[in-house]
Amino acid sequence: MDNVNLHIVVFPWLAFGHLLPFTELSKRLARYGHRVSFISTPKNIARVFPKLPSQLSDLINLVEFRLPIVEHLPEDVEATIDLPSDGLRPYLRRAYDSLDHQLRLFLKTALPSKPDWIIVDYAAHWVPAIAEEFDVPCAYFSVVNAAVLGFIGPPASLMGVSNSRTTPEQFAELPEWVNFPTTVAYRGYEAQEIFEQEALRDGSGVSETYRFGKTIQDCQIVAVRSCSEFEQEWFNLLEQIYRKPVIPVGLLPPLQRETSFEEEWKSTMNWLEKQTQRSVVFAAFGSEAKLTSAQTREIAIGLESCGLPFIWALRDSSGLPKEFKKRVDGRGEVLTGWVPQSQILAHPAIGGFLTHAGWSSIIEGLGLGLKLVLLPLVFDQGLNARHMVEKRISMEVPRDEEDGSFNGDGIAKTLRLVMVDEEGEAFRTKVEECREMFGNEELNDQCVRDFLKYLSDHKRNSDSSKMG
Template structure:
């Protein structure tokens, strides 16, 4: 435990992947003896902190900010998962921006025992300026890996000041500031899908890219959910293009994993107990993607024709092919609603993970030594998939380069290759190698320790704080 105890405010964006990453970081900061004020909305706090581990409860303070009412935003929406359509995301960002006065009041009331640091998410581009009013330095914590950040580029490019991308095609090629060979870039169909919602100003008043750039520019340091042993060249690049310290905080796998299944999941547990070790595929595509009936149908056909045993976490089963559940009875289970993903992934029967390539899911899967098949759907997922394939850790489901469509047959063949075929042995060997890295608690703890040592050495009263 560190002797120089800090008070750290964390302020995540209102999306589950971000909330969970900030939650894991908060627990690890508290585990090192530091006091954490975790700020979010009441509904989100209840979701990610249903119970604080007893040995950390005296160090984690849950602070509820209430979202202001915003036109077009559903009344009970406090996270992107609550939105009926992606078109409403800008209004959630506008409501999030409306938390500025509550943050200012929180910091004002904390005086004279102000926080030593504020750790912010990409969307909170206005937080560093508020924190500086109280002489509190800010750190940007990225739930994205260093490769994804490197592809996104320097703050000036993100903010539209210089080297600005003005066409979707520019997102489908490796940018000029990347000074080493790589395949990390969007496909053409991905670039066309992300260009307008990320590069152009939306109803919140600024673009997603601007939020990234402004936050990175105004924070004193950047912390990244990764480690230099995994992607040293990308960390070196970030130091060059950000011109400020970039610190790995480790992969942040779940610190405590509940191993006991609740009563309602006993039938799933019993089914898993009957399966051969490492034979079952778990399929899940995160909380953000809203799968169309066509996508659900192809995924279903892929799981069915693979011949493999599987569990599929599916939010809405209405798009399933007729009699699908009957045809796979005994070999596959479809679970709807909330699913205890961490517990299922950790079960000895699970050997493969068909995933959307969200960074948190990749971290969890590799930390458990699971074979990954990647089907990226949105955001940074395409970049993550290229990164994993480049390192020969996993395989992507084949897609049409023009429209991004895929087939059940493509899913089935990729699953069988990675799980069983002789051709996939190299991937299975790589997974075991990287399990030693991603699941290495000593390495993850060392990264967090180095991070908090930096925070201690550069806290607000050290004389080294300045904006930007």
Template sequence: MDARSSMHVVMLPWLAFGHILPFTELAKRIARQGHRVTLFSTPRNTRRLIRIPPELAEHIRVVDIALPRVERLPEDAEASIDLPSDDLRPHLHVAYDAAFAGKLSEILQEPYPGKPDWVVIDYAAHWAPAAAARHGVPCAFLSLFSAAVVVFYGPAEGLMGRGRYARVKPEQLTVVPDYVPFPTTVAYRGLEARESFTLVLAPDESGMSDGYRFGKCIAESQLVGIRSSAEFEPEWLQVVGGLYQKPVIPVGLFPPPPTQDIGGHKAALQWLDGQPRRSVVYAAFGSEAKLTSAQLQAIALGLEASGLPFLWAFRQPVDANEGESGLPEGFEERIDGRGLVCRGWVPQTRFLAHESVGGFLTHAGWNSIIEGLARGVRLVLLPLVFDQGLNARHLTEKKISVEVPRDDEDGSFAPKDIAAALRKVLVEEGCEVFGDKAEVLAVLFGNDEMNDQCVRDFLKCMLEYSRQHQGAL
């Protein structure tokens, strides 16, 4: 392939909203640089999530792949949000592996120009690098986690359960690894460590752990892209390259533009229009965490006790009985006029971009952090699962946000602590420091030119690698 030519890039996101959406956003940015993209998805996820602008339709092909029937997997489950409980995630992995590996094998055997020049993979596609290499095609692993998070989890060998940095018990996740050359608080706490060890590092019914999938993707890919920027976490990015012993490129933060259709939420936007600038708390907890009634009650009472206007993207608790609202009795009557509870899908980027929204009570998922900071919104973090505790430590030690404390044994949190954190960030004396930080970071996170330059740098590395290693795989 000539280094001046355009590429055909195949992209394989994992089946979670927080993975499909950023992969799609990156696909658009790659296409705008003149390259062709084939994006793997499933029919239901394409309908729900993937919107390709007409001007990019010739450059982006979305391939819908039907998942096979897998025991215990609900019939319409095509993303993690569709699973009634986390213990069904391994079954979604099994379906993903079978369907997506088969389709990748097909496309790798297509004659030029259908055959890809690169395959860009998410953590779950551990089989992709070897399959691509058999056809002389290189792979790039795209981390949708920050550099701080991937540094904490360590080298590929350790993620696969081998060598000095293998974590074999939860307590090892509560200490900063000795290869981090600077002081930091980025580590899990007790309950987080126990949950993350089970969810990430312990083998599941798919036959391997998520950590093993991560490690294999990193070890066998030719390049690694990190959804981050050198301006935001240079110290962590410097460590990643040494850990992985291969090129690591920050691909930018690429927040989605606030152009979503508002669906049935016109009234909510009109309500926001009537609120003072930067006064409203937007509360949302992502698509992965499955909150209980007790947790949602605490959040509701915390929002109420804060005295601040708020808009809450509410999802039913996993343990609610049919007909139950999941909210404290009389809550919506008490907060009438001051707070809004929006059910079902909400246009999050539209809400965060509204000038009346000043604070974001969030689970500290990397997607939501990026979306909030790109719009200059102050953050209050309530981490729940996966990388979220690490993100919360990272941002809090940078004095970007405030974290709501949780009980280290049972993970509970108190309404008064939610209220106190929100007031500290938005209205109490000294809150201006959080506003100043948010404004500075909005210039960085929301800078389209910087984000596009990171994508160009990533593509340049891919082109250069292909030129130097033509036929070597």
């Protein structure tokens, strides 16, 4: 690759759905010989970089910023997964915003070279202005796909300047800037929650939608965790509504898949070895949503009645039906606490994935050729689910349109249809086609190379630094 070596700062938001994609991107940038300064808090850095790959250790600089003490925020909280309740999220955002002084100091003293670019997350709406003080351009890296960005809209709408959404109902409708037919939109029960969580000003001082809009507006380019082969129409739309370069950086599946298990997981490994290839369902619902007791009970009923072997990664087992584990003994395993999801998903016995439709989980599942059943719970997950169903890649668990509730029977029927029933053959064929795209390392590498070429061609002290 003929790019000159760059110094790139990456600054993710404090949630695992953001930290992990930023980590994957950092590793890929470093693989091409570029220096990366990865900024986060001490606990998060230890979580996502427990050990730096030896070939990258000289290129990735782990920079620890300590979160300031903020009223209402417990001292040991450094990521959303640490929060005892969702109501404390605004205070974590406030603490994150208070890292501005440490960022200024880092940029002022960055050695041995001033950064060529800063890659920021949506929440860091204040970073581009600081970067401008040091004459460093910014790229916004979106961990959500182009369809989600297209639906949430242009910066002016997100910031409340024009065409802004002022009611929950507007989140359940196709916005006027989307100029092609699509079913990508929130359902009514999702729209109310999204409006309250995202569109209203919170305890941090601004709304989540404002953060998105301000960051997109003030960055020179937008980089998206996706590829044009998957959603070209949405990339075209983003170019129109952002009026700046929008660059796919690839799907960024995990670079190194560990297939060995630690000692504590040997019994799970032994159980998997006894199962037929592609027969087992893996169920997991991410780090952000906390299942209610009612939801846990219905998922349990669905997994029990579907008749398929399964592994369920469950953070809190208190909502399980009485004697559930005894009834499924031998056919199903319930794992609590931290679970080695990537290793389990990569096992040849796993054939299906009952998931919350987080973009990272969809990418990982399709990259491995797994059949997906989607049960979206929060944030962009509903939009992801509509997107995947529209492309006939997966199926969504049936829900009550009024309150979003679901039942075990709907889960069981959807799992069987996608995994084994004759009517699901079209989905299984489509998944194999997607595997060629989502698991294609050459495609992902080419996206990263194209992104790096743009960064090299448009760094500020380059002769070609006129932003396109």
